[in-house]
Amino acid sequence: MQQRDPQFAGSYQGMRERILKDGAIPAKYKLLMGMITDTIAAHPDGVRGLADNARAAGASEAEITEAVEVAYLYGGTAALVMGVNAFPGG
Template sequence: MVTEHPLKIYEKLDPDLLKHVENSRDFAFDDGALPRKYKLLIAMAFDASYGAVNGVKSLAQQAIDAGATKEEITEALRVAQHLSGVGCVYTAGQALKELFI
């Protein structure tokens, strides 16, 4: 199921804010000392900890597209579980079922 990008509304409401968010995203996720896929895995673990199912799903797919393996995704979620508790595992389970099943 493809859904509309959650920030699309800002194309009309506040294009300057949207551009700022996009620039910030690029600054954070572009390859550097850490490759992009690892940065995406870190962000995915944060979203799992916050209970953001759609964020986990989107970031996991982006990490896969950047070369992450299923094993790297699940290991990142192990770290999230250790730091944030089992709730993030349930969140990630909801997100990942469409990617891996």
């Protein structure tokens, strides 16, 4: 998108950074929410990337594990299978 519409890409990136920073909800929890969404939507690269970003924002392995469990609760076994992408070696 950057090459096709740099204005849109810049706008999106700015909005993303603003929304995902610490606020009333800490950044690590926002990233875990995104990871849950990507787990249910079956986006393995997104699960992996968001889990890594959540770790960098201070999320513990226990928090990531519980987020995968929440994804399973709402997304079923397929989400649990996708959720293993949150861990190194998947």
